[in-house]
Amino acid sequence: MKKNTCVPLLVILVIAASCGNKQQPASAGNPFFEPSKLPFQAPDFTNIRDTDFKPAMEEGMKQQQAEVQKIADSTAVPTFENTFVELEKSGRLLRRVTNVFFLLTGANTNPVLQKLQQEEAPKLAANRDAIYLNTKLFNRIKTVYEQRDQLKLDPESLHLLEYYHQEFELAGANLSDADKEKLKQLNKEEATLSAKFTNLLLAGTKAGAVVVSDEAELAGLSDGALQAAAQNAKNAKMDGKWMLSLQNTTQQPSLQSLSNRATRQKLFEASWTRTEKGDTNDTRKVIGRIAQIRAQKAALLHFKNYAEWKLQNQMAQTPEAVEKFMAQLVPAATAKAKEEAATIQALIDKQKGGFKLQPWDWSFYAEQVRKAKYDLDENEVKPYFEINKVLENGVFYAANQLYGLTFKERHDLPVYQEDVRVFDVLDKDGSQIGLFYCDYFKRDNKSGGAWMDNMVGQSKLLGTKPVIYNVCNFTKPAPGQPALISYDDAKTMFHEFGHALHGLFADQQYPSLSGANTARDFVEFPSQFNEHWSLDPKIFAHYAVHYKTGDAMPQALVDKIKKAATFNQGYALTEALAAADLDLQWHTLGADAPLLDVDKFETEALHKTKLDLPQVPPRYRSSYFLHIWANGYAAGYYAYAWTEMLDDDAFSWFQEHGGLTRENGQRFRDMILSRGNTENYGKLFKAFRGHDPDIHPMLVNRGLVDK
Secondary structure, eight states: OBOOOOOOOOOOOOOOOOSSSSSOOTTTTOTTSSOOSSGGGOOOGGGOOGGGHHHHHHHHHHHHHHHHHHHHHOOSOOOIIIIIIHHHHOOHHHHHHHHHHHHHHHHSOOHHHHHHHHHHHHHHHHHHHHHHTOHHHHHHHHHHHHTGGGSOOOHHHHHHHHHHHHHHHHHTTTSOHHHHHHHHHHHHHHHHHHHHHHHHHHHHHHHTOEEESOGGGGTTOOHHHHHHHHHHHHHTTOTTSEEEOOOSSSSOGGGGTOOOHHHHHHHHHHHHTTTOSSSTTOOHHHHHHHHHHHHHHHHHTTOSSHHHHHGGGSSSOSHHHHHHHHHTTHHHHHHHHHHHHHHHHHHHHHTTOOSOOOHHHHHHHHHHHHHHHHOOOHHHHGGGOBHHHIIIIIIHHHHHHHHOOEEEEESSSOOSSTTOEEEEEEOTTSOEEEEEEEEEEOOTTSOSSOEEEEEEOOBTTTTBOOEEEEEEEEOOOOTTSOOBOOHHHHHHHHHHHHHHHHHHTOOOSSGGGSTTOSOHHHHHHHHHHHHGGGGOHHHHHHHOBOTTTOOBOOHHHHHHHHHGGGTTHHHHHHHHHHHHHHHHHHTTOOTTOOOOOHHHHHHHHHHHTTOOOTTOOOSSOGGGOHHHHTSSOTTTTTHHHHHHHHHHHHHHHHHHTTSSOHHHHHHHIIIIITOTTSSOHHHHHHHHHSSSOOSHHHHHHTTSSOO
């Protein structure tokens, strides 16, 4: 996931000196008020205190407003340079502080930061509105936009002009003053509630952890998993017990191994109801109101619903296009899921289980079906996926073979948490193109899921190069134990590094168009495409080695993994489509929709689109769907399936042209990864692939149709 924590472009002004000798200026000792002296302006975490964020953010907003007003009030004839370029140059203080603030509130938060997050969210929303709803500024933008055909701008500059004009229009720049005020209030309320949702979800997920007193209830877990659970409990001051922490998705990894059905049900229900307990962590009223606000905003902006508004600058462009796309997938996915359910039920009956398949049974029995059908045991596989080898001999090696990159770990740069690692990223000619940070292990103060973002963005205009980070939530092993992960986890590492490559290869003049600052239904294309290399024979053989012996994975086991690649894909696609469908239905509500009963809405929504398979719950339930309520994927969760269509089709080009070669990698880098948001997405894809996106390779890759 590419996490959306960007704030609008901001302005740098000279910091005013203190008026008196007794009072220190806000900038005194604050590391954000000047660019970091570290390489690539990487944040100096040794000097950053929680108390630095508020003064830096508020001074940054103050500076921004003064500079934006200066642009708006200018009596000079509006030009591309004195309007658009000046906006792009602005905002370095606020950008510096918010890039680090959102990193920490997602990956390493604490009560001080959580409180500040809720306090500052409405101020940041108001700050954005002050730019995009500034009539005088928009008039200057519109004046230049209307002369665009006579300006002879280079393609990237022309795209920036069009980008800004659309952003201002979508933000409400054409509204009356009265409607602008209404919109500002709605934006403030939404921002406040989204920040509140994030903190409620983090607390609910932490509180939802399942604590077990009898080890027998955890039968089936590996020794490593038991030790990790014991360490979790010890960290929570519950020595002698075991704690199964919740992951962000509905299904939990331990469900695959737990043989005690009662424990499985307990773990599943803890996940399913984590924020629906009627306690202080319940999110349902919050998300109901967020959905209502978004519908009201869309109506104010003269759109039928929020999804129609949000999709204007996406590759799909309309809710109808998304619905049509998903309609091509639902019948095949659900039919396959029903077949898989019947196979699992037959196994339960054969074992005289005496019960009907339930969601908490699926992973456990599906694993048995996989073992029987493909003779593949996850516990047999994990010893070959030690996290450091996956990273250095897999993820990094693939980037070397495709793009010529090399990586050098450094220990002299400060990090925000002891598990974080830092690497120099060197291009094929030995020049350094950026820094890469990775933070892979789950913590109670870390949001669920996996994501990428920038600490520093690339821009030729600003003279900055990318500082990128990946965050995941893999189970940290007990002290002295190896970090063994599943093949799915390994794919997640390749996925997030695909986002990192998108950011590292950025080659743009303007920060707003740089790197992964693209549409939601395009940004997941590079990341999902990069997953394919996790199973490429040359790459796989290089990293899938036994953590004890160093022996390569036996070919027979490799073949089993490949043959099992399409296993359980009916379930996997159905749960993802169900989540995407919930997202779309929440965001196609009309402005007159009342505050809805979340559970009832969810049930009726899934039934309407025939995605209500009782054994296949949505990947995210509405009440813990972080992507859409706080992380920028509102009306955009379909993007994962949409970009899967793009990545499978693009990978088929590689298969047709020799696969893993430097020449092919360079072509993909030049035509996709380095282009940022500088071209129409459909044209960008077609130029690389030679035709419009074809869904067939996706259906084949999922095992839903024959080749």
